Amino acid sequence: MWRTVALVVAASILAGCSRGGTKPSLEATASSVPPQVPNGTIVIGEVTYEFMMTCYAPGAGSVVAVGAGTEPGTARPTRALVQAFFRDPYVAVTVGDNETVYEPSLAEPVELYYQDDAVRGGGIQFVRNLDLSSRQGEAVGVGSVVVRCAEYRSGLPPGYRD
Numbered sequence: 001m002w003r004t005v006a007l008v009v010a011a012s013i014l015a016g017c018s019r020g021g022t023k024p025s026l027e028a029t030a031s032s033v034p035p036q037v038p039n040g041t042i043v044i045g046e047v048t049y050e051f052m053m054t055c056y057a058p059g060a061g062s063v064v065a066v067g068a069g070t071e072p073g074t075a076r077p078t079r080a081l082v083q084a085f086f087r088d089p090y091v092a093v094t095v096g097d098n099e100t101v102y103e104p105s106l107a108e109p110v111e112l113y114y115q116d117d118a119v120r121g122g123g124i125q126f127v128r129n130l131d132l133s134s135r136q137g138e139a140v141g142v143g144s145v146v147v148r149c150a151e152y153r154s155g156l157p158p159g160y161r162d
Helices: 013-020
Strands: 007-011 040-044 047-059 062-070 077-084 090-095 100-104 110-115 118-131 136-148
Touching: 040 062, 040 077, 040 090, 047 077, 047 136, 077 110, 090 110
Parallel strands: none
Antiparallel strands: 007 110, 040 047, 040 136, 047 062, 062 077, 077 090, 090 100, 100 118, 110 118, 118 136
16 A cells, blocks of 8 residues: 555755765666566666666665666666665666766755656756765766556565665
8 A cells, every 4th residue: 555655755865875975785686577568767868778677665665676778879788776765765877887877966865756656756967977975976967767666576676785
């Protein structure tokens, strides 16, 4: 029932992901049986990434989605992590073998909304080469995220740590 309740996940990452300057691990892996069609879209600037996402329910009102896809135009492998926690919303796209990581700027809050089995967020200021000590990164554009969850696995993804 908690999946049908609207949950506004709004927090400021300005405080260093709310945990003293750490960020979630990007090593979490999706289930071995991904959905058959892309159920996740992350837009970063002018580029739209599609992912086969697996959704996890670690607790009431919280969702973690991880998945894989390919980079448009290059077909390099990509991975995505969407963390819709009340205190620590987070979105990341990794291209290649951690060659490029796109994640939210620490200068702007990230707002993710969870309603009707979907995580959504817009107006996300994405950067690459984020340095947590200086809190700076190279701006790459404004973007959005949509992940539709038809089913949920309990707990957290394998390899996940925050």
